[in-house]
Amino acid sequence: MNTRNAALTRSDGTPVRVLVVDDEPDLAEVVTGALRYEGWDVRSAGSADAALREARTFRPDAVVLDIMLPDRDGLSVLRDLRAEQPHVCVLFLTARDAVEDRINGITAGGDDYVTKPFSLGELVARLQGLLRRAGMTRERAAGSLLVVGDLELDEDAHEVTRGGDPIDLSPTEFQLLRCLMRHTRRVLSKTQLLDLVWSYDFGGQAHVVELYISYLRKKIDSGRAPMIHTVRGTGYVLRPAHR
């Protein structure tokens, strides 16, 4: 399990089921790994046909679906999926400049997509958002609010407050904080943070993580009991500001 918080589960208590469909084995592997790390039950397929076959027996709650598959068009796969399982959530993967007109209207149906290259944290967050909104998980009630001590982060509203005071963050700062809050009390290495927050094709150094941690501290910890702690030689932890 990844977090101290219970892993996201379905209403019957079993882990959420996700099917990953991508024809690039490397990418599929990375995504699959990240989702398993979330404690979910993950399977993968390399083609549309395989995906539909797998879906029939596996009955996933959500599908991560590359829109550029060798054999079939993304929207038609969606249609076939929905025909058998009307309530499955779909998260599309698409190239930045891909002809997006093929998926016009997708987000209006509650489905979502991320453009390649994406960060794994983003992918997971989007997927959780989909599942939450579909009412498919136990966390329905909790909504989109992450709370650690007097620090609150609303994923839907993109609002962050500490002790009630609003704090505004840049996109990267926001993602980094979300990531820390998701894994409260667990030390995350710079490499892990790099893998989660930055796109998988980011070539930069771990130094950026330090930099962004320092930005975050300025906005969140300055003048208060610190919540972000560094564990020398290992990484960073977020903890409620003791007492």
Place this chain on the structure above:
Amino acid sequence: MNTRNAALTRSDGTPVRVLVVDDEPDLAEVVTGALRYEGWDVRSAGSADAALREARTFRPDAVVLDIMLPDRDGLSVLRDLRAEQPHVCVLFLTARDAVEDRINGITAGGDDYVTKPFSLGELVARLQGLLRRAGMTRERAAGSLLVVGDLELDEDAHEVTRGGDPIDLSPTEFQLLRCLMRHTRRVLSKTQLLDLVWSYDFGGQAHVVELYISYLRKKIDSGRAPMIHTVRGTGYVLRPAHR
């Protein structure tokens, strides 16, 4: 569920039932998805015969009906539907230059229509309007008024006021604002807004959204505490003014 507001339900508490009838699978899929996202119980049919068969068992509260079906004329389908279920609401889909005199006869009966290509937000709003007027939902009382802070939008009257002052908006501006107001305090990406407010066949870029947001701000926020906020890298949110 999609909105903060509870899903529209029938007076007995079960979800509203909608039957979508269209012979273009892609369009039907998108429409079906959008309605399902509203929390409704949706089924679809690709032909008039299938529709009538489905209606007999499904007993929908409303039908979204393409007037140009391959096998039968839309109006005759309407007659047959009404013969069995006199109180069903019907929303027609029709081509822009369709014979209007026939349409006029229809709307006199309390039904409504939208012309292709339409926006999904418009479709949903019209359908809600129909159901509301038919007294088929719990929200009857709430009426067609959306309120956020001192900003009010009347969906039926197409009127908008802020702090009591009337504001007039172009059709697109109106739809965009309605969409933002329906999802108060939730960040909507430009893509989402594009999918909801613009027609499903719109090929343009997300840039238009920025443009219309700027128009809206001029009319709604200028000289007052801003309500429309941009979340860099993500989208836009509407929030009650100040604090």
Place this chain on the structure above:
DNA sequence: GCAACCTCTGAGCGGGCTCTGAGCCGGCGC
């Protein structure tokens, strides 16, 4: 048939965001 309005495209610009590099500090080991 003309005028007013609406919608969208394109371009320019301003500013925030991201990342690089360098210097500094403090802890820890030799």
Place this chain on the structure above:
DNA sequence: GCGCCGGCTCAGAGCCCGCTCAGAGGTTGC
């Protein structure tokens, strides 16, 4: 005590994102 290494912070360059303006084309209404 000295040097090294890991982490922190500052400053700055470049880029990208979002905002706005101006204008073309289309539509509506008179």
